[in-house]
Amino acid sequence: MTDGPTDPVERLRADPHLGPVVEAHGPVTVEPAADPFARFVVAIVNQQLSTQSAAAIRERLFDRFEVTPRTILGADESALREVGLSSQKVRYVRNVAEAYESGKVDPARYASFTDEEVVDDLTDIVGVGDWTARIFLMFVLGREDVFPVGDLGIRKAMAALFELDQSDRAAMVETAERWAPHRTYASLYLWRSVD
DSSP states (O other): OOOOHHHHHHHHTTTTHHHHHHHHOOOOOOOOOSHHHOOOOOHHHHTOOOHHHHHHHHHHHHHSSSOOOHHHHHHHHHHHTTTTHOOOOHHHHHHHHHHHHHHHHHHHGGGGHHHHHHHHHTTTTTTHHHHHHHHHHHHTTOOOOOOTTTOOHHHHHHHHHTOOOTOHHHHHHHGGGGGGGHHHHHHHHHHHHOO
16 A cells, blocks of 8 residues: 555555445544543553443543542552452552653653654553553554554454454564554554444
8 A cells, every 4th residue: 555645544445455444434533642641541441351341440430530640649549449440450550650750651752762662661661561552652642553463353353354363463464564654543443343
């Protein structure tokens, strides 16, 4: 997909596999988060949970707390557990809050970093793995060319669209090359195709 329209959505609409998904779901946008810390916390909450479970916990968390580093660090662990966070997730969101408070995590600091440098930096934080770091690239920084092959929904969609083995991540990464430099947009459509 190197020739043709430069608009990401129009380029993906021209893709024989993804085009019907684009038609069905309409335009999507990729932009930096208005509230980077809150969006990072959402990524932590979403780890290894069903969409419905994660949504319920997020709603309770945001209803009960102003989701800022200071509030999360000052909140009683039992209060955080009451909204549905496991002890492990409480630790993880606090680790992220500490990283924000210390200045380690700062979206402005990452402006000159490559995607892989951001991933390497973020995965130093206990509770932030490769999947969460790539979600950060997509939804906090608004990077346009991220393909989170570690995501189960992405692998389900790729398996369905391209008749690939769901465990063959290398084949999926190679197949997704066709969408560069707009793989974040493609990922949004892949998720919609299995929602």
